[in-house]
């Protein structure tokens with residue numbers, strides 16, 4: 486069995502009460518049956534609080550109650566979980582114990598990743614010198630991967646490696662690399678649709694010089710689209726509307742100057758967004774085994790990277806600085822509102838699928 490994880494995976498430590506956000510806010514955490522049974526024997530000091538903190542959601546599942554600020558009612562004043570603090574980590578439900586770790590299993594392969602919606606994960610990702618993947622073989626026999634053609638899995642393995650290799654080629658701009666990956670994913674999608682999985686290995690990623698195009702208008706459309714999705718917190722649509730309005734008042738020339746100044750004064754933007762795009766590639770590319778939708782995913786990665794660039798840009802434009810905390814907030818909110826909201830992610834992929842590889846405009850770096 487092969488195990489893979491990003492190189493920064495083992496450096497993750499939860500910030501606990503020092504976290505600038507918390508994963509105990511806004512999400513409905515559904516409890517698994519084992520945890521519900523475990524809570525029947527909670528210590529007396531916790532039993533009553535637990536009892537009043539559990540509720541039934543609209544699907545009939547037991548989950549933690551949220552207060553009027555969207556905070557889990559098991560959260561203590563010091564920002565820690567009462568269950569973990571008073572009873573121990575082993576009594577956390579499956580979701581709380583795992584977050585921000587995600588494990589995906591693909592038969593012979595287990596991949597672990599960390600969700601970008603956690604501020605500490607975002608910090609680790611943004612400050613990594615490169616997005617690198619560690620791999621080890623534990624020597625155990627592979628598990629069966631029923632119903633998935635082995636040739637499809639192999640095609641995805643080979644092509645994602647090419648895409649991640651392409652992302653590491655710093656002699657090309659981020660946009661040229663993404664354009665090349667988009668073209669590759671488009672060709673791969675044709676092979677997947679025709680079930681010609683063995684032909685996937687022959688499709689290469691070649692960097693393409695993206696031609697000048699109207700990225701400002703495209704980004705405004707992206708903002709409007711994301712505003713139309715169901716938000717978890719109102720700060721997300723507010724940020725998007727603000728970005729859209731900021732771009733609206735700029736002439737094409739002013740926009741170009743702003744991008745040039747931003748890139749010159751904040752050159753780390755490219756490595757940071759390269760890391761984020763590579764994270765999205767690593768985490769989502771293989772999920773194509775579930776729905777055959779490789780190109781929609783790739784178009785979503787590319788469009789999301791363009792959106793994040795502009796969210797960084799307008800934030801920077803306010804004071805001509807972009808603090809690490811601001812970058813982290815932008816990445817976390819994007820991940821929370823789009824990556825973790827299944828319906829939003831599906832709609833985003835569906836919409837991005839309608840864009841051809843050449844119709845996604847990139848800033849002219």
Ligand code: SF4
Nearest residue numbers: 499500504508603605
């Ligand atoms: S969001 Fe991340 S750092 Fe913050 S409390 Fe949750 S796991 Fe810890």
